[in-house]
Amino acid sequence: MRDLEAVLSPAQQVSLVLLRTLIGWHFLYEGYFKLWRPAWSRAGAPLAAWSSSGYLHAASGPFAGLFHRLADSSWLGAVDQAVSVALVVVGLGLIVGLFTEAACIGALALLALFYVSAIPSAGVPQPSAEGAYLFVNKNLIEAGAVVVLLVFGTGRLAGLDRLRRPPRARAVRAEEAAS
Amino acid sequence: MNLTPEQQELGRRNFLKALAGTPALAALAAGAAFKGPVKGGPVKVGFIAPGSQGRVLLEQTDPAYAQVVAFCDINPASLAKADEILAKKGQPPARHYVEWKDMLEKESLEAVVMAPPLWMHADIASGCLEAGKHVLCEKMMAWDEAGCQRMLEAKRKSGRLLEIGYQRNYNPMYQAAYEGIVRAGQLGDVYHARIVWHRNGTWRRQGQPPSPDYDPSKWGYPDFDHLLNWRLFWKYSKGLYAELASHQVNIVNWFFGAEPQAVLSSGGVYRFPEGGREVYDHVYTLFEYPHGRTAVFTSIESNAYDHYYEAFYGTKATLILRGETEAYLFDEGGAARPTTVDVTPKGAGPALEASESRSAEAAGAARPGAPERIERVAAYRLEVSGFCAAVRTGKPLAGGPERAVGSAKACIRANEAVEKKTRLTV
Structure with a gap:
């Protein structure tokens, strides 16, 4: 922990924690909003209960068949619930910096699922999405940012992980006690 | 109000041109977008008296906004049609009730849409509000002013929403x-409005009772004809003023930002006295507004040539809203134009169109793009x-009972003015 704080400048540390917070908020609100539905916008438009059915049916790429079968299976309700809860848990973990590494791995797993369900291979704007992408889209970029968070262990810079006993510190104390 | 095709095209283009660059509605929508969502599904609604008008509302009820769970009507035929x-919309069936109080007691409704005969509005709407339900009540608000006030009081005490249809x-x-156009001042000063609803035919409906022994007397109707044709009898109805004029007076009140101070009326049962019809089949009223503004209403049942429209005559331009579907704007352009008479090729309608408004070559540059109807x-x-969005999210109602009261009061007084053949203050 001290090593990391010694190596990184304050601005670098703040930037990493800010990045983690922003990504955490993105995950948290995505999950929260899915669980919150059915809902209404303040402008008065009803929003039906969320389901991944449409997303899974629209899946393309090498795993399209798997996603399509999942969309038509009796597991769909459980999948919807699991995805929503996972998004909330990952988001909370990243925002408060608790079990940050696990949250980062969870985030990477979710982003990987989202990415492989619709790998942008057309290179031209698609009807349901803004912008033009070829292989690299926002999911992949966000995954890259999560990798940065993971390798830097930002929970030890700022977050509840600081309150947990660092594994390395526990090992050192054990060695000291043995000697 | 009949316009030549050229006038219609020009008027539509002027209307669209005048609207261009008006940010008001877009700004309202953008303002709302900064707030988060509100939890909840479609509003659970019960329909009271889904007769002909109630069924129009039922047909247009979007299941994403409202879940229709119950119907209530004293006429079994109306329940069957509902x-x-x-079924035609592919929605689950609703449970049936005869008495509205039973429906409120047994169903966990959030809101009620009601379209019973006018004389029942105040009792039912107040009862529903007092039971904690939001209410969308068909127009006119109530049979008399006391009924309107009772509904307002129930709304105030209950804290629920009340909207008039x-x-x-x-x-x-x-x-x-x-x-x-109006609020942006594009009409200039408007001293005069004309509101017209002309039809050619009797208001009387033909129909059979739902069963030979059907007896509606316990609900106050001596026979089935009184229930079917309630609009024709003063006990239940306020005639053309309630069913037609109140819509248009509501618009004039909105556009003028005021309510009539006095009314001057004439009318009578001139064409269809048979069957004991009591309400007038021809009515003419002058509604006097503050600051020298006047709206003239006519409704006749002997000629449909003018159909129905609201026209606002300003010092800078004339706005015509016809049949709830078409809008025209004509610039004054400085010089007065004579009334024109044009022979226009038409389909089933009349061949001769007399236009008392501006001629086809009236001022106003054309704007590209086909207007949408x-x-x-x-x-x-x-x-x-x-209404459902207001229930769920608190979004403001577009009309609201306060404006509806203004229209109802004026129409009730207009009826009285016909009867007394005099000018009455509102």
Whole structure:
């Protein structure tokens, strides 16, 4: 922990924690909003209960068949619930910096699922999405940012992980006690 | 109001041109977007008295906004027809009730849409509000002013929403006309409005009782004809003023930002006295507003040539809203124009069109792009959806009971003025 704080400048540390917070908020609100539905916008438009059915049916790429079968299976309700809860848990973990590494791995797993369900291979704007992408889209970029968070262990810079006993510190104390 | 095709095209283009660059509605939508969502599904609604008008609302009820769970009507035939509508829309059937109080007691409703005969509005709407239900009540608000006040009081005490079914309030064409033209001052000073609803035919409906021994007397109707044709009898109805004029007076009140101070009326049962009809079949009223403004209303049942429209005559321009679907704007352009008479090729309608407004070559540059015609029933859909959105999200009602009271008071007094053949203050 001290090593990391010694190596990184304050601005670098703040930037990493800010990045983690922003990504955490993105995950948290995505999950929260899915669980919150059915809902209404303040402008008065009803929003039906969320389901991944449409997303899974629209899946393309090498795993399209798997996603399509999942969309038509009796597991769909459980999948919807699991995805929503996972998004909330990952988001909370990243925002408060608790079990940050696990949250980062969870985030990477979710982003990987989202990415492989619709790998942008057309290179031209698609009807349901803004912008033009070829292989690299926002999911992949966000995954890259999560990798940065993971390798830097930002929970030890700022977050509840600081309150947990660092594994390395526990090992050192054990060695000291043995000697 | 009959316009030549050229006048219609020019008027439409002027209307659209005048609206261009009006940010008011877009700004309202953008303002709302900064707030988060509100939890909840479709509003659970019961329909009271889904007769002919109630079924129009039922047909236009979007299941994303409202879940229709129950119907209540003293006429079993109306319940059966309402069932057919839900079935046709592929929606689950609703439970049936005869008494509205039973429905409120047994169903966990959030809101009620009601379209019973006018004389029942105050009792039912107040009862529903007092039971904690939000209420969308068909127009006119109530049979008398005391009934309107009772509904307002029930709304105030209950803290629930009360909306009166003036679908023009939800019609985007009227909203655009108000925001982009009237409020923007494009008409100049408006001293005169003309509101017209002309039809050619009796109001009497033909129908059979739902069963030979059907007896509606316990609900106050001596026989089935009184229930079927309640609009023709003073006990239940306020005639053409309630069913037609109140819509248009509501618009004039909105656009003028005022309510009539006095009315001067004439009318009578001139053409259809048979069957004991009591309400007038021809009525003419002059509504006096503050600051020298006047609206003239005519409704006749002997000629449909003019159909129905609201026209606002300003010092700078004339705005005509016809049949709830068409909007025209004509610039004054400085010089007065004579009345023109044009022979116009038409389909089934009259061949000769007399235009008392501006001629086809009136001022106003054409604007490219074909104008879109507003679908009339869309306003009913927006009305029910808007009411449900208000229930769920607190979005403001487009009309509201306070404006509806103004229209109702003026129409009630207009009826009295016919009867007394005199000028009455409102």
